[in-house]
Amino acid sequence: MPTATDNFFERVYQVARLIPEGKVTSYGAIARYLGAAKSARMVGWAMNGSKAKDVPAHRVVNKKGLLTGKHHFEGTNLMQQLLENEGVEIIDNQIQNLTNCFWDPTTELR
DNA sequence: TGGTTGACTAAGT
DNA sequence: CACTTAGCCAACC
Numbered sequence A: 001m002p003t004a005t006d007n008f009f010e011r012v013y014q015v016a017r018l019i020p021e022g023k024v025t026s027y028g029a030i031a032r033y034l035g036a037a038k039s040a041r042m043v044g045w046a047m048n049g050s051k052a053k054d055v056p057a058h059r060v061v062n063k064k065g066l067l068t069g070k071h072h073f074e075g076t077n078l079m080q081q082l083l084e085n086e087g088v089e090i091i092d093n094q095i096q097n098l099t100n101c102f103w104d105p106t107t108e109l110r
Numbered sequence B: 001t002g003g004t005t006g007a008c009t010a011a012g013t
Numbered sequence C: 001c002a003c004t005t006a007g008c009c010a011a012c013c
Helices: A004-017 A027-033 A040-048 A078-085 A105-109
Strands: none
Touching: A004 A027, A004 A040, A027 A040, A027 A105
16 A cells, blocks of 8 residues: 555665666665655665565665675675676675765766 | 664764 | 764564
């Protein structure tokens, strides 16, 4: 049943789908873009429901470029493998050259 | 109904 | 520089 919160989730999914390959963004960045700057956790929770969607949740990481959500994926290193497959260098569950790979919707998406 | 949890982030100690 | 506290808010028990 659709509710106001589903709308927020849908917005999160939509932004996540716009993330280019080889790029990543943060939960806070998406939340800020949606006007819910302080609800970064909700973005993460929304990602939890993105499993049934075509949302590249593996491109969404925390602000430090750390793959905090990798445990929610099937494998232990699936998230990392997906990102590396797109050209993102990851070491010890953390994205390297994050500045080069970071994609901020508030800046890039306008 | 109400307290705990969490894929976050910033600020404080 | 590592750990803690605080704020946020929906989902879960």
